[in-house]
Amino acid sequence: MPRTDGRILALDLGTSSARALVLSADASPVPGALARHKVAMAYGAQGEATLGLHDYVEGLLGCLDELQQNGHLEDIGHIVLSSQWHSIVGLSAGGEPLTPVIPWVDTRSVPVSVGPDFDERAFHARTGAWLHRLYWTRRIPWLRTVANASAFAGLPDLVLERLTSHRVSSVSIASGTGTLELASGQYDDEALAVAGVTAAQLPEIVPTGWTGVLSSAFERRWPALAGVPIHPPTGDGAASNVGTGAYDESTAAVTVGTSAAVRVVHPIEGAPDLPWELWRYRVDDKRAVTGMAFSAAGNLHAWLTAVLQLDAAHQEPTGVEIGSSRVIAVPFQAGTRPPETVPSGSGAYFGLSFDDTGADLLAASLLGASLEIDRGLRMLDTVFGHSLQVVLGGGGIDASGWWRRCLTATFARPTDVCAEAEVGARGAAAIALGLSPAPGGEHLEPPPADVERVAAMRPRYEALRGLAVQASAL
Structure with missing residues (x-):
C-alpha cells in the first residue's frame, strides 16, 4: 500500500541549485515551503567545471534552517532526495574529500586501456553506459592520477553520509556511474576492472527500501525531523x-x-x-x-x-x-x-x-x-x-x-x-x-x-x- 502519512521533505540536488521543499502527502508542493541555495559552477580553460562540496552541502543545510525558521518542518513523515546523475568526488582512504564535485559538465578524463577481448557493445548492453568521460570508468583513473584518490563517491552519496553518517548509494544513483550491472543491481566486475578499483572503494549499494535517520547533531538542529526516515536518493532523470x-x-x-x-x-x-x-x-x-x-x-x-x-x-x-x-x-x-x-x-x-x-x-x-x-x-x-x-x-x-x-x-x-x-x-x-x-x-x-x-x-x-x-x- 502507498505510504502517505505526514508531509514529505524533498531535497533536490541540482547542478545550478540545491533546494529543500515540503510536499503534501500526495507529493504536491506546499505553497511557500521552498528554500533554494544557488550554486556557482567554477569553469576553467582545460574543460574544468566543478562545484565546491563544502559550500554546496552547507547551502543545502541552510535551506533546512530556513524552512524550520518559517515553521515548515512540522509533521514531516518522510525525507526523499532527487539528485543529478554522474557526479564524482575523489576521497582519501579515510573518506576525506580530495577534490571538488566533478559533475557531468566537466570534460576532463583520461582514455581507458582495455584489452583486445573487450566488447563495448556487450558492456553497453549490460551497464547501459559507454566508456565515456561522463562515467566513472574514465573519471576514476583520471582522479587517481591527479588527486591520488583511493575511494570515490558521488554528491548524493556524500550528502546522505553527512545527514545520516552512512556513505551508501542507491541502485538508481549507482547506475548513473556507468559501473552498475543493470540486471543484478550490483557493481559490474568488468567496469570495476576498467576503472581499476574494487567495490570496497565505492559506496555500498542499498536496496530501495533502505532508510536512515538524521545523526544526533542534526536531530538537535532540527528537532521536528528526529527519527524521520530518510530514503535513498533517486537519479534526477528517473525522478x-x-x-x-x-x-x-x-x-x-x-x-x-x-x-x-x-x-x-x-x-x-x-x-x-x-x-x-x-x-x-x-x-x-x-x-x-x-x-x-x-x-x-x-x-x-x-x-x-x-x-x-x-x-x-x-x-x-x-x-x-x-x-x-x-x-x-x-x-x-x-x-x-x-x-x-x-x-x-x-x-x-x-x-x-x-x-x-x-x-x-x-x-x-x-x-x-x-x-x-x-x-x-x-x-x-x-x-x-x-x-x-x-x-x-x-x-x-x-x-x-x-x-x-x-x-x-x-x-x-x-x-x-x-x-x-x-x-x-x-x-x-x-x-x-x-x-x-x-x-x-x-x-x-x-x-x-x-x-x-x-x-x-x-x-x-x-x-x-x-x-x-x-x-x-x-
Whole structure:
C-alpha cells in the first residue's frame, strides 16, 4: 500500500541549485515551503567545471534552517532526495574529500586501456553506459592520477553520509556511474576492472527500501525531523519521469530544464534490447529507465535571449509560425551526449539573411532542439514496439507555451503537459512512497498545418545536421 502519512521533505540536488521543499502527502508542493541555495559552477580553460562540496552541502543545510525558521518542518513523515546523475568526488582512504564535485559538465578524463577481448557493445548492453568521460570508468583513473584518490563517491552519496553518517548509494544513483550491472543491481566486475578499483572503494549499494535517520547533531538542529526516515536518493532523470506521470512503458516523458531528455520507465525484468544510441539506468529495485539526453535546452534558450538582448516580452517567438522559418539551427552549442562525439562549440545556423529577426533565430533554435528530442522519441517508439504517449514536463516546458506547441507538432502526436514544475522532487517522493502522480495539465493536439511544415523541413535539417557533425571533426 502507498505510504502517505505526514508531509514529505524533498531535497533536490541540482547542478545550478540545491533546494529543500515540503510536499503534501500526495507529493504536491506546499505553497511557500521552498528554500533554494544557488550554486556557482567554477569553469576553467582545460574543460574544468566543478562545484565546491563544502559550500554546496552547507547551502543545502541552510535551506533546512530556513524552512524550520518559517515553521515548515512540522509533521514531516518522510525525507526523499532527487539528485543529478554522474557526479564524482575523489576521497582519501579515510573518506576525506580530495577534490571538488566533478559533475557531468566537466570534460576532463583520461582514455581507458582495455584489452583486445573487450566488447563495448556487450558492456553497453549490460551497464547501459559507454566508456565515456561522463562515467566513472574514465573519471576514476583520471582522479587517481591527479588527486591520488583511493575511494570515490558521488554528491548524493556524500550528502546522505553527512545527514545520516552512512556513505551508501542507491541502485538508481549507482547506475548513473556507468559501473552498475543493470540486471543484478550490483557493481559490474568488468567496469570495476576498467576503472581499476574494487567495490570496497565505492559506496555500498542499498536496496530501495533502505532508510536512515538524521545523526544526533542534526536531530538537535532540527528537532521536528528526529527519527524521520530518510530514503535513498533517486537519479534526477528517473525522478523527473515518474514526477510527470510517465511511470510505465506506455508513456515517454520529455523533460526540458537546463538540458533535455526523453525517457521511458519500464520493468527491469524482461527489458527490451538496448540500442547502441540509447542509455539505460535504474529507477529502483524493480524498474529501469531508457532514454536519450541532449545538452542544449533551457541553457540554449537562456544563452540566445541574452546574446540577442531580448526583453521579457520577446523571449518567445510568438509571431513565427512553427516550422516556417527559413533558418535552420543545429543546437550543438554544448556538443552532444554519447555515443556521438560532437564537442561543445559546434552549434550552427544555416540560411541566415538580412531580414531575419531575433524571433526567427529563437524559433529556429527551439525547433532544432525539438527535432533532436524527436530523434530519441522515434528510437524509443521502435524499442517498445508502439507509438508512445508523451508527457511534457520541467521548467523549460512550464516557461514557454510556444515550445510546448513546437514539440507537439514535431512529435506529430498529442501531448499532455505536467502541471507541476517540481517534477524531480515529486518523482523522488512517488518512487520512495509508491505513489502514482498524474500529469494534471493541459492536453495539446498538434495542428495539421504545423505538423506539415515541420515534416517538410525535416529532411533539410537532417542534411545540415550531418554537415555540422562533419565540420565538428575538422
